[in-house]
Amino acid sequence: MILTYKIKHNKDFSSELKKAHQIAEVALRTGTQTTADVKQYGLKSIIANQVLREYARNRKIKRVGNVNLIAPSQGISVKEHKIRVPSLKLEIPYQFPDNFKKINQIEFDSVYAYISVSVEAPKAIKPKGFVGVDLNTTGHIAVVGNPDSGKVLKLGKEALHIHNKYKSIRKKCQKNGKFGILKRIRNREQRKIRDLNHKISNKIVETAKDNQYGIKLEKLEGIRNNRKHRKNFNFALNGWSFYQLQQFIEYKAKLCGIPVAYVEPKYTSQECSRCGNIGTRQGKEFVCQSCGHFDHADVNASFNIAKRDGIGQFSTDRDVLKGSTDTPRGATLRTKETPNQEEPHPFQWWEDVRYVKAIS
Numbered sequence: 001m002i003l004t005y006k007i008k009h010n011k012d013f014s015s016e017l018k019k020a021h022q023i024a025e026v027a028l029r030t031g032t033q034t035t036a037d038v039k040q041y042g043l044k045s046i047i048a049n050q051v052l053r054e055y056a057r058n059r060k061i062k063r064v065g066n067v068n069l070i071a072p073s074q075g076i077s078v079k080e081h082k083i084r085v086p087s088l089k090l091e092i093p094y095q096f097p098d099n100f101k102k103i104n105q106i107e108f109d110s111v112y113a114y115i116s117v118s119v120e121a122p123k124a125i126k127p128k129g130f131v132g133v134d135l136n137t138t139g140h141i142a143v144v145g146n147p148d149s150g151k152v153l154k155l156g157k158e159a160l161h162i163h164n165k166y167k168s169i170r171k172k173c174q175k176n177g178k179f180g181i182l183k184r185i186r187n188r189e190q191r192k193i194r195d196l197n198h199k200i201s202n203k204i205v206e207t208a209k210d211n212q213y214g215i216k217l218e219k220l221e222g223i224r225n226n227r228k229h230r231k232n233f234n235f236a237l238n239g240w241s242f243y244q245l246q247q248f249i250e251y252k253a254k255l256c257g258i259p260v261a262y263v264e265p266k267y268t269s270q271e272c273s274r275c276g277n278i279g280t281r282q283g284k285e286f287v288c289q290s291c292g293h294f295d296h297a298d299v300n301a302s303f304n305i306a307k308r309d310g311i312g313q314f315s316t317d318r319d320v321l322k323g324s325t326d327t328p329r330g331a332t333l334r335t336k337e338t339p340n341q342e343e344p345h346p347f348q349w350w351e352d353v354r355y356v357k358a359i360s
């Protein structure tokens with residue numbers, strides 16, 4: 001799989017970026033793919049070549065916008081936690097795990113280097129069961145439940161607090177006409193939520209790994225139109241933060257061989273996880289009139305998610321859902337919540353991982 005780490009390069013590339021922009025304009029205008037044609041701009045040909053490849057004969061691009069520098073894998077070397085990019089006379093120290101197979105390319109904008117690396121993911125384990133992850137805009141952002149053991153993890157209670165805090169700051173700024181600050185505040189909020197998403201995903205994957213469970217997530221397209229979420233469709237606690245959290249969970253799980261499956265989100269919050277009938281949900285309380293089951297609504301939803309077939313999952317996989325039933329349902333063990341306690345994690349993500357493409 002491919003991971004992209006985003007780190008600050010601490011170098012002034014304004015002159016190179018300007019040259020790249022000029023080259024892109026030439027490429028778009030003339031369609032040339034020959035570095036000799038743009039030699040006069042003085043950008044190293046290995047970099048210029050990447051710009052030409054992107055802009056020449058690309059009919060989708062009508063005008064040149066932001067042009068980044070792209071250094072291909074040739075020439076890049078790695079030694080003692082430093083990446084050397086000779087074509088840009090650059091040496092970047094990095095902190096991320098150096099278990100990658102190779103660097104595919106590095107893209108540079110004025111502030112960041114986006115380092116794309118290939119990482120060998122282990123073969124997925126045969127899980128003893130699944131945890132379901134229920135995402136919510138109120139209360140805890142993620143509620144993780146395993147219906148076999150009855151164990152539940154509630155994570156990210158602070159998300160709503162973060163969101164409300166920035167919402168009120170944004171309102172004040174809008175009222176006072178301080179629009180310049182708005183973008184900065186948006187970025188700060190995004191950073192906070194991202195950090196939180198890293199913590200939550202670490203915890204979920206760690207728990208799954210410890211118990212040899214797979215992870216089931218709700219397919220997100222459904223969440224946007226889901227009645228449960230529609231009312232609370234707000235800036236930070238909506239699509240992008242859920243999507244980011246799922247991405248974090250997915251790539252971290254893949255890195256340690258934990259299978260991840262997506263399920264249809266329909267009725268996950270209305271169905272009774274014990275008998276399957278539709279119950280009533282009021283706030284965070286779920287009651288089933290058919291069997292009398294009473295539970296925390298998000299916990300009930302997480303159990304439903306865990307029990308559902310994954311999309312594209314074969315029916316033979318259903319057997320793996322039947323894990324240990326040693327713990328009777330009544331004796332539900334709830335994990336203690338320690339929201340303020342920073343726990344050391346086996347996974348450390350010093351840099352931001354921008355996206356992940358699962359190739360295998």
Ligand SMILES: [Zn+2]
Nearest residue numbers: 272275288291
């Ligand atoms: Zn029921």
